[in-house]
Amino acid sequence: MGPASAAEWFRQRSYDYGQFPPEDLARRKRELGLTVSAVLPSRNVADTVGGIIDEIHALNERAPLIDQILVVDADSEDGTAGVAASRGAEVYSENELMAGYGDTHGKGDAMWRSLSVARGDLVLYIDADTRDFRPQLAYGVLGPVLEVPGVRFVKAAYRRPFRKGESIEEDGGGRVTELTAKPLFNLFYPELTGFVQPLAGEFVADRELFCSIPFLTGYAVETGIMIDVLKKVGLGAMAQVDLGERQNRHQHLRDLSRMSYAVVRAVARRLRQEGRLQQLREPGLPESFFQLSDYLHAVATPEGLKLQEYVEELVERPPINEVLKVK
Numbered sequence: 001m002g003p004a005s006a007a008e009w010f011r012q013r014s015y016d017y018g019q020f021p022p023e024d025l026a027r028r029k030r031e032l033g034l035t036v037s038a039v040l041p042s043r044n045v046a047d048t049v050g051g052i053i054d055e056i057h058a059l060n061e062r063a064p065l066i067d068q069i070l071v072v073d074a075d076s077e078d079g080t081a082g083v084a085a086s087r088g089a090e091v092y093s094e095n096e097l098m099a100g101y102g103d104t105h106g107k108g109d110a111m112w113r114s115l116s117v118a119r120g121d122l123v124l125y126i127d128a129d130t131r132d133f134r135p136q137l138a139y140g141v142l143g144p145v146l147e148v149p150g151v152r153f154v155k156a157a158y159r160r161p162f163r164k165g166e167s168i169e170e171d172g173g174g175r176v177t178e179l180t181a182k183p184l185f186n187l188f189y190p191e192l193t194g195f196v197q198p199l200a201g202e203f204v205a206d207r208e209l210f211c212s213i214p215f216l217t218g219y220a221v222e223t224g225i226m227i228d229v230l231k232k233v234g235l236g237a238m239a240q241v242d243l244g245e246r247q248n249r250h251q252h253l254r255d256l257s258r259m260s261y262a263v264v265r266a267v268a269r270r271l272r273q274e275g276r277l278q279q280l281r282e283p284g285l286p287e288s289f290f291q292l293s294d295y296l297h298a299v300a301t302p303e304g305l306k307l308q309e310y311v312e313e314l315v316e317r318p319p320i321n322e323v324l325k326v327k
Contacts, residue, residue, distance in 0.1 A: 020143030037120030108221025
């Protein structure tokens with residue numbers, strides 16, 4: 001499918017959370033006999049994770065939608081795990097899950113490992129750094145998978161204002177999405193160009209689907225999932241829901257550079273696996289680009305010019321049903 005099909009998909013598979021009242025979704029969920037696990041990958045988010053869990057509990061009181069609240073903590077130093085446990089979440093250290101795979105390699109690895117303890121028929125991922133969390137960020141994406149026949153994967157869409165002090169730039173958030181992910185998707189995966197926030201941390205699918213695809217580690221995970229779900233079930237089984245506005249913790253520009261690098265590596269890895277890198281007429285990327293790679297970042301600081309070096313390892317975890325033998 002080309003861009004024209006993406007435009008048609010955009011018209012047919014874009015929804016608003018207001019179309020899915022939570023009480024109606026809870027009724028439909030009960031009729032279908034389904035359960036939902038909400039997974040919050042967390043790292044030093046003690047200031048936000050408690051409020052998110054409280055909002056999910058409040059949602060459940062009027063519309064029982066979330067059966068398991070699961071926090072996978074990156075051994076946070078700010079007490080994130082304790083805050084989450086005190087609010088009634090099921091909490092795991094990321095390194096205790098699938099321990100045979102060694103230390104966890106960032107967010108994507110934590111999300112993959114969470115599937116070993118997520119019990120729901122539907123698995124809903126939620127970012128744990130959202131400020132002013134509103135209930136639609138938990139239930140909105142559930143709408144199409146519960147109400148629209150054939151939809152198996154739903155991504156959040158929202159506006160992302162950038163706040164700095166008292167000033168607000170209405171469309172200043174989502175910089176990696178706008179400057180890296182969307183141009184790459186336009187070039188190589190035009191079917192995905194209708195997604196407003198392809199790297200959003202709020203998305204849901206049936207457990208069977210998540211367990212049948214590989215997960216890239218670190219910040220490459222959302223890019224890899226988008227491409228792999230597209231290949232697995234096709235664009236028609238994917239949807240997006242407008243959830244309004246989302247405020248999250250904004251990272252420094254130099255950190256966004258590393259995130260962008262992860263997105264580029266994810267796309268390059270998939271293109272290589274598909275045999276499409278040759279079409280770029282490049283002499284070839286080094287093998288380290290796809291696995292263990294040094295990332296050099298030159299910056300100007302008040303102390304002078306510095307060359308920072310990071311070792312970025314990109315690991316691809318296999319479909320977890322191949323490991324756990326689950327179906």
